[in-house]
Amino acid sequence: MNVLVEASWVILSGTMISLRVFAFSFLFAAALAVPLGILRQSRNVFVRNAALIWVEFFRGISTVVQLFWLYFALPFFGISLTAQTAAVIGLGLVHGAYGSEVVRGAMQSISRDQWEAATALGFSRRTTLFSIILPQAFVVMLPPLGNSLVMLLKGTSIASVITVPELTFQSTLIATRTLAVVPVFTCVLFIYYAIAMAVTAAVRMLEHQFSRWRPHTASIR
Amino acid sequence: MAAAYRKYPLMFNFAFAMSILPKLAAASVTTLYVTFSSFFLALVVGIPLALLRRAKWPIVPRATTLIVDFVRGTPILVQLFFLYFAMPGIGIRLSPIATGLITFSLHYGCYMSEVYRAGLEAVARGQWDACVALSISRIDTYRSIILPQAIQPIIPAAGNYLVHMFKETPLLASISVTEMMFVSAEIGADTFRYLEPITVCGLLFLMMSLGASGLIRLTEKLYGRRWRRIWG
Numbered sequence: 001m002n003v004l005v006e007a008s009w010v011i012l013s014g015t016m017i018s019l020r021v022f023a024f025s026f027l028f029a030a031a032l033a034v035p036l037g038i039l040r041q042s043r044n045v046f047v048r049n050a051a052l053i054w055v056e057f058f059r060g061i062s063t064v065v066q067l068f069w070l071y072f073a074l075p076f077f078g079i080s081l082t083a084q085t086a087a088v089i090g091l092g093l094v095h096g097a098y099g100s101e102v103v104r105g106a107m108q109s110i111s112r113d114q115w116e117a118a119t120a121l122g123f124s125r126r127t128t129l130f131s132i133i134l135p136q137a138f139v140v141m142l143p144p145l146g147n148s149l150v151m152l153l154k155g156t157s158i159a160s161v162i163t164v165p166e167l168t169f170q171s172t173l174i175a176t177r178t179l180a181v182v183p184v185f186t187c188v189l190f191i192y193y194a195i196a197m198a199v200t201a202a203v204r205m206l207e208h209q210f211s212r213w214r215p216h217t218a219s220i221r
Numbered sequence: 222m223a224a225a226y227r228k229y230p231l232m233f234n235f236a237f238a239m240s241i242l243p244k245l246a247a248a249s250v251t252t253l254y255v256t257f258s259s260f261f262l263a264l265v266v267g268i269p270l271a272l273l274r275r276a277k278w279p280i281v282p283r284a285t286t287l288i289v290d291f292v293r294g295t296p297i298l299v300q301l302f303f304l305y306f307a308m309p310g311i312g313i314r315l316s317p318i319a320t321g322l323i324t325f326s327l328h329y330g331c332y333m334s335e336v337y338r339a340g341l342e343a344v345a346r347g348q349w350d351a352c353v354a355l356s357i358s359r360i361d362t363y364r365s366i367i368l369p370q371a372i373q374p375i376i377p378a379a380g381n382y383l384v385h386m387f388k389e390t391p392l393l394a395s396i397s398v399t400e401m402m403f404v405s406a407e408i409g410a411d412t413f414r415y416l417e418p419i420t421v422c423g424l425l426f427l428m429m430s431l432g433a434s435g436l437i438r439l440t441e442k443l444y445g446r447r448w449r450r451i452w453g
Contacts, residue, residue: 060427060434064391064402069423072406072415076232150294157296161395168299175306182310185303189295196294 003180004187014170015191021084021156021166022195025091029152032096037103038129051100058097063158066090071162087159095152102148106140107133139210146203150196157192167191238417241408245421248404249429255318255400256387259325263386264379266330271337285334292331298392300324305396321393329386336378340371376444380437384430391426401425 004011039051058066070086081089110133118128160169171188175181273285292300301324308315315323344367352362391402405418 056431057427060430061423062388062391062402062426062430064389064394065419065423065426068402068406068415069419072409073419076414076416154294154296157298158392160298161392168296168302171299172302172306175302181303181306185299185307188299189291189303192295192299193291 003174003178004183007174007178007184010170010174011167011187011191014165014167015195017084017164018153018156018159018166018168019195021087021091021159021164022153024088025095025156026149026152028088028092029095029099032092033099033103036096036100037107040100040104041107055097055100058093061094063090063094063155064161066094067158067162083159083162083164086162087156087164091152091155091159095148095155098151099148102141102144103137105144106137109140110136136213139213142203142207142210146200146207149199149203153192153196153199233416233420234414237412237414238421241405241418242421244404244408245401245418245425248399248401249425251318251398252387252390252400253429255321255325255390255393255398256383259322259329260383260386262322262326263329263333263382266326267333267337270330270334271341274334274338275341289331289334292328293335297324297328297389298395300328301392301396317393317396317398320396321390321398325386325389329382332382333379336375336382337371339378340373340375341367343374344370373444377437377441380433380440383437384433387430387433388426 036051036055039047040055042048042051067087067090070081070090071083074081074086114132114136115128118132123132156166157168159166160172163169167188171184175184178184270285270289274282274289276282276285301321304324305317305320308320348366348370349362352366357366390400393400394403394406397403401422405422406415408418409415
C-alpha cells in the first residue's frame with residue numbers, strides 16, 4: 001500500500017496522459033468516422049470503394065503494428081513524430097475505421113421514407129443528409145458509441161509499447177522497480193475500470209437526453 | 222543484413238524485405254498458434270461463464286456479471302502484465318507464451334460468455350414454453366431445440382472476436398513472445414532498418430485478417446443456409 005502512496009503522483013500523471021491520448025484520438029477518430037461512414041454510401045462507385053478499401057485497410061492491420069510503423073518506420077520517410085502524436089494518429093486511424101461502420105449502420109437504420117419525404121418536399125440531397133438523416137442517425141449511434149469509447153480507452157494502453165508515458169507504461173515501471181506487482185496492477189486495473197464506467201455512464205446520460213428524438217426506424221414499424 | 226542497409230540506405234528496399242520474409246513467416250506460426258489455441262480456450266471458458274449468468278440463485282449471476290464486466294472494461298495489456306509479473310510471486314512459473322494463452326483465453330472467454338448469452342436470449346421465449354408443454358427434458362431442450370437456433374447469431378460474433386484476438390497478439394511481444402511483431406522489432410534493432418520489417422509485418426497481418434473475415438462470412442453463409450432449411 002505504501003508503494004501506491006509514494007507512486008501516486010506517477011500514477012496520476014500516467015492517468016492524465018492516458019486521458020489526453022484518449023480524448024485526442026477520440027476527436028481524430030470521430031472526425032474520420034463520420035465522413036467515411038457517409039462516403040461508404042456514396043452513389044459514386046469509386047468513392048464508395050475507396051472508402052471501403054480505406055476502412056478495411058486500417059481495420060485489418062493490428063493497432064500495435066500501426067503504432068510501431070508510425071513511430072519507427074515513418075522517420076525513414078523524413079517524418080518524425082513524437083510518441084504521443086504517433087499514438088493519437090494511430091489510434092485515431094484504427095478507431096475511425098471501426099467507427100465508420102457504426103455511422104454507416106446508424107444511417108442505414110433510418111427509414112427510407114425519410115429520404116423520400118425529403119425529396120418530395122424538394123430538399124437537396126445535401127440538406128436531407130445533414131438536416132434530416134444525420135441528426136436522427138446520431139441518436140441511433142449513441143448506444144454503440146459507448147462500446148467504441150471503452151474499446152478506444154482500452155486501446156490507449158497500447159501506446160505504452162511505443163514509450164508513451166501513460167498509465168500502463170508507468171505501472172510497469174513502478175511494478176518492476178518496486179516489485180509491488182499485485183497492488184500496482186490492481187490499482188491500475190481499477191483506474192481503467194473507473195474511467196470506463198464513467199464513460200459508459202456519460203454516454204447513457206446522453207442517450208437519455210436524446211431519447212425523445214429517437215427516430216422511428218424501419219424495424220419498429 | 223546490415224550490409225543491405227549500407228548498400229541502400231534510404232526508402233523501401235525490396236531485396237531486404239524479401240530477405241526477412243522467411244523469418245517473419247516462421248514467426249507467424251507462433252502468432253497463429255497463439256490465436257487459434259486461445260480462441261479455442263476462450264470458446265470453452267465462455268460456456269461455464271454463460272451458464273453461471275443463467276443460474277437460479279441470484280447472487281451467482283450478479284457476481285459473474287461483475288467479474289465479466291471488469292475483465293471486459295480493462296485493457297488486455299495490463300491484464301497480461303499482471304499475470305506475467307504476479308504469477309512468479311505466488312510460485313507459478315510459466316513461459317511467456319503460456320501466460321499469453323491464459324490471459325487471452327480468460328479475456329476473450331468473458332467476451333464469449335456475452336456472445337453465448339446473446340445467442341441464447343435471441344431464441345424466442347415460446348420455444349422454451351413449447352418444450353415445457355411437450356415435456357421435453359431440459360437437456361434435450363438445450364441440445365435439440367435451443368442450441369441449434371442459438372448457434373446462428375453466435376458464429377459471426379465469435380468470428381469477429383477471432384479476428385480481434387489475432388490483431389491483438391502483437392501485444393505478446395511486450396512479454397517477449399517471439400511472434401511477428403517481436404521478430405520485426407528485433408530485425409529492426411539488428412539492422413537499424415525498421416521500415417521493411419514493420420511494413421512486411423503489417424501487410425502479413427492485413428492479408429491474414431482479410432482472409433479470416435472472408436472465411437467467417439463464408440461459414441456464416443453456409444450455416445445460415447443449413448439452419449434455414451431446417452427451421453424455415
